[in-house]
Amino acid sequence: MGGAIGDNFTHVYMGPDFVEESTSRRRSRIGNMTPFAEFNIWCDPAAAKSIFSNSELASKTSLITLDLTHQVCATEQERKLLLYGRDKRDPPTRLRRMFYELLVFFAKTYADVFGLTDGPPLHDPVAVAILLDQLSEASDSLFDDSHHERWQVEVEIDGEQAGRTKIVPGTALALALHEENIPCQIFESRSKEAEDNQSGVVLTPNGLQVLDALGVFSRITDRSWKSEFRTYKNDKDETTRKTLIANEQLYGYKNHRLWRKILLTEMKLMLEERNINIKYNSRFDGVSQESDTSVSFRINGEIKHTSMLVGADGIFSTVRKYIDAETRPQYTGIVGNLAHIRRDTVKWPYSDYEPACTIQGKPGAFFIMPEDPQAKEIMVGMQVRLPENSRAEWDALAVDKDKLCDFFRKGYDDWHDTAKQIIDQVCKAKESIYLWPFLKMPKLERWHSNTGCVVILGDAAHAIPPSSGQGVNQALEDVYCLVLMLKKSKSLLTALTAWQKMRQTRIDAIFDWATNATNVQRLPEAERNSLIREGKIKDPKVSESFDDMRWLYQSNLELEVSSAINSG
Numbered sequence: 001m002g003g004a005i006g007d008n009f010t011h012v013y014m015g016p017d018f019v020e021e022s023t024s025r026r027r028s029r030i031g032n033m034t035p036f037a038e039f040n041i042w043c044d045p046a047a048a049k050s051i052f053s054n055s056e057l058a059s060k061t062s063l064i065t066l067d068l069t070h071q072v073c074a075t076e077q078e079r080k081l082l083l084y085g086r087d088k089r090d091p092p093t094r095l096r097r098m099f100y101e102l103l104v105f106f107a108k109t110y111a112d113v114f115g116l117t118d119g120p121p122l123h124d125p126v127a128v129a130i131l132l133d134q135l136s137e138a139s140d141s142l143f144d145d146s147h148h149e150r151w152q153v154e155v156e157i158d159g160e161q162a163g164r165t166k167i168v169p170g171t172a173l174a175l176a177l178h179e180e181n182i183p184c185q186i187f188e189s190r191s192k193e194a195e196d197n198q199s200g201v202v203l204t205p206n207g208l209q210v211l212d213a214l215g216v217f218s219r220i221t222d223r224s225w226k227s228e229f230r231t232y233k234n235d236k237d238e239t240t241r242k243t244l245i246a247n248e249q250l251y252g253y254k255n256h257r258l259w260r261k262i263l264l265t266e267m268k269l270m271l272e273e274r275n276i277n278i279k280y281n282s283r284f285d286g287v288s289q290e291s292d293t294s295v296s297f298r299i300n301g302e303i304k305h306t307s308m309l310v311g312a313d314g315i316f317s318t319v320r321k322y323i324d325a326e327t328r329p330q331y332t333g334i335v336g337n338l339a340h341i342r343r344d345t346v347k348w349p350y351s352d353y354e355p356a357c358t359i360q361g362k363p364g365a366f367f368i369m370p371e372d373p374q375a376k377e378i379m380v381g382m383q384v385r386l387p388e389n390s391r392a393e394w395d396a397l398a399v400d401k402d403k404l405c406d407f408f409r410k411g412y413d414d415w416h417d418t419a420k421q422i423i424d425q426v427c428k429a430k431e432s433i434y435l436w437p438f439l440k441m442p443k444l445e446r447w448h449s450n451t452g453c454v455v456i457l458g459d460a461a462h463a464i465p466p467s468s469g470q471g472v473n474q475a476l477e478d479v480y481c482l483v484l485m486l487k488k489s490k491s492l493l494t495a496l497t498a499w500q501k502m503r504q505t506r507i508d509a510i511f512d513w514a515t516n517a518t519n520v521q522r523l524p525e526a527e528r529n530s531l532i533r534e535g536k537i538k539d540p541k542v543s544e545s546f547d548d549m550r551w552l553y554q555s556n557l558e559l560e561v562s563s564a565i566n567s568g
Contacts, residue, residue, distance in 0.1 A: 001127035002040035002048065003153070003165035004066035005183060006030030006275075012070040015114040021160055030164065031066070032114070037163025038066055041155060045163045049155040058305050062134075063153060064127040065165065072126050073119040074103045153305075154185070171267040172476055173312060173457070174276050175214045176483045185306075186271070187282035187299055189313070199338065199434075200371040200379060201260045205251035205553040207473030210480045212253075219266050224256035225370040227356050235361035235416040237349045251553045257356075259371055284313070287322045287454060295453040309454045312475070315439055317460035323449055329439040329463060331388045336436035336466055337407045338381040340371070341425040349418055359419055363411025368422070380426050382408065383438075394437060401430040408433075438465045440511065447500045452492040457482060461500075462507045468514035470552075477557065478503055484561040495565070502564040510552070 006014055006028060015029035031037040041048045051057050074082075083092050083100040092100070106120035156164040177184045203211065203224070211217045228248060232241040246255040271278065285298035287309070295309050311319025315329050343355065355375040358367045366382035384407050389397065397403060405427040412423060426433065441463045448455045458475035482499055489495035 001064045001069065001123045002038055003063050004031045004038040004041075005165060006036075006067070012067060013116060014066060014070065015116070029114075034163065036156070036161040038165070041165055042163030045155045045157050048165070049157060052153040052155060052305075053303065058153070062130055063165070064123070064130060066121070066123075069121040069123045069126050070116070072122045073116070074107070074122055075119040076107075079103050079107070079119070171264065171271060172210070172214065172216075173310060173479045173482075174271055175216070175267065175274075176479050178274050178276060179214065180483055180487060182483075184276065186276065186278040187284065188278050188280045189282055189284065190280065192278075192280045199260060199340075200257050200369065201263060201472050202369075202469040203256040203258075203263075204469060204473050204549075205246055205253040205255070206555045207470075207476045208253040208256060209555070209557070210476040213480065214270075216263075216267060216270065217253075219270070220258060220263060221256065223262055223373060224258040225356070225373055225375060226254040226256055228254050229354075231354045231357040233354075233357050233359050235359070235414075235419065237353070237416065237418055239354075240360070242354075245549045246553065250550075257369060257371065284318045286318075287449075290449060290451055290453050292451050293453070295449075295451075307453065311454070311456040311460050312458050312479075313456075313460055315441065315459040315463040317456055319454065320444075320456050320460050322454055323446060323456060324444050327442055327444055329441055332438040332440055332465060333385055333388070334383050334438045334465070335386050336381055336438065337384050337404055337433065338379060338436060339408075339426045339429060339433040340377055340379055341422070341429055341432075343370070343375055343378050345425045346418070346421045353418075359422075361411075361416070361419060362414045366408075366419075366422070380408075380422055386437075394435070398435045401433055404433040404435060405430050436466060439463055440465065443504065447503075448493075448496045452496050455482070455496065462504070464507060464511050465514045468510050470510050470514070474503075474507065474510065477506070477555075480557055481561055484558060485565065488561065489565050498564045498567075499561075502560060513552075 004014065015032070018029055018035040029035050031039075031042070033039040033042040037045075051061060079100055082103070083096050085096075103120055110116040110120045153165055156162055171186070174184050174186055208217055211220070228244055228246045230241075230243050230245045231239060234240050246253065248254045268278065279299070282299045285301060288296040288298055288303060290296070294305060294307055296303055296305050297309055298304070309319065311317050313319055320327075355370045355378060356368065358365055364382065366380060369379045369381070371377045371379055408423050408426050412420065415423065441459070441461065444461060447457065447461045457478040459471065461478070462474070464470060464474065481503060485495040485499040486492070489498070
């Protein structure tokens with residue numbers, strides 16, 4: 001018997017709250033020797049760590065923590081049953097009286113020290129019981145272990161939390177798992193000080209629905225630029241099309257855009273508040289071993305163990321190589337050329353000129369989009385067709401700011417005054433320009449390993465063009481649907497198969513929409529009109545459903561998950 005997980009791993013009372021010294025925050029108690037540690041592990045945390053970090057020993061170890069033993073208390077009724085027996089005819093034996101007095105003593109101690117009044121937890125008897133249960137030939141176990149679910153156990157060696165035991169996907173997945181009281185550990189390859197992508201992210205109603213369910217939405221909405229319309233302008237500063245797409249009354253949310261760093265920072269703060277740890281500078285070295293119920297993998301050369309490893313590590317995923325070693329991301333032939341300028345550096349032709357719009361002209365199109373609630377800073381972007389390059393050639397082009405300026409300046413004389421001002425300001429701030437090759441992932445046969453203990457999601461499984469504005473939103477849908485699917489389905493592999501099928505259908509529709517609607521609206525005017533005449537793309541001016549986003553924004557993920565399970 002030893003250890004304590006806490007943090008709602010089970011719904012038992014662990015003792016009175018305490019104030020953590022390092023943060024001065026009130027927290028729920030975890031241990032019985034210190035607020036964080038159980039006595040047996042606290043006595044020698046290094047020895048405990050050596051057991052749990054040994055792949056051979058760890059797989060044979062059952063840890064009976066306070067989270068379990070606090071569910072088995074010797075109530076007053078049970079103490080009297082132990083003392084007198086069921087028939088109460090004979091006087092108590094010396095052995096019965098000894099056990100009874102021990103339990104009475106510990107009952108008072110637990111009531112006085114921990115406020116646990118039901119009775120003392122039966123720590124050691126439960127530990128013995130699981131050994132007897134494992135040796136038993138009976139088919140029914142006394143213990144519910146969620147179909148042989150297993151966890152990696154880590155032990156804190158030093159500091160305020162010395163002796164604490166913790167069990168070990170992206171931040172959104174961790175929050176979603178926490179909502180279902182499923183503990184997790186995040187391994188991040190970058191350092192804690194590493195800068196996040198210095199650009200914004202679009203959150204559409206479907207993604208905001210997930211963030212709202214996870215408690216994130218209320219923390220970021222006031223720091224976002226909000227919009228409901230999709231607006232197109234021509235080279236005469238005329239609005240050619242303005243369509244209500246993110247109808248707040250219909251979908252519950254407007255489109256939000258905010259700095260990516262703000263979103264990630266806020267989600268990391270939420271993880272910290274929930275005591276979910278992020279291990280930075282963690283290099284994933286591959287999977288070592290996988291069974292039907294667990295997986296061992298290497299982080300910085302050290303073996304880790306868990307019941308499920310989730311790779312949310314982007315389009316160049318290292319976890320994906322374990323599932324599919326051959327498939328690689330494919331270049332789409334388009335790059336995004338993006339920059340940031342202050343909005344007040346441009347003399348706009350009228351005061352209510354939309355801060356977010358696509359400006360179309362003979363040379364092509366570029367789009368502007370605010371990054372903050374007041375639209376003080378805007379992103380300026382354009383799409384450029386370029387042949388595929390080697391990694392070294394892409395890297396060289398990315399630092400050639402004059403060349404990136406030339407992309408913006410192509411056809412400069414054919415642009416009107418407003419567009420020229422924007423281009424001039426971009427080139428004045430050329431150090432802010434960055435290149436983003438649009439990549440996609442070919443369809444993978446599976447997003448999970450043979451046993452289902454290794455799973456990938458987000459860009460690791462299905463990268464889609466950034467022009468869709470759905471990269472982050474689809475990763476959020478992946479996370480939410482995965483947790484729902486695992487919660488509702490009784491079979492892991494059945495759940496993962498149904499989840500992938502459901503999500504792939506969604507991704508295919510988004511890719512088709514981004515390719516044949518969004519991207520073509522950013523082509524040069526002559527090329528765009530030619531495609532319309534040839535019938536290869538829809539003319540947005542005469543297509544009634546061109547901007548109808550109900551198929552994407554009006555989603556009911558819980559209903560879709562239930563339907564996928566029933567049809568699977």
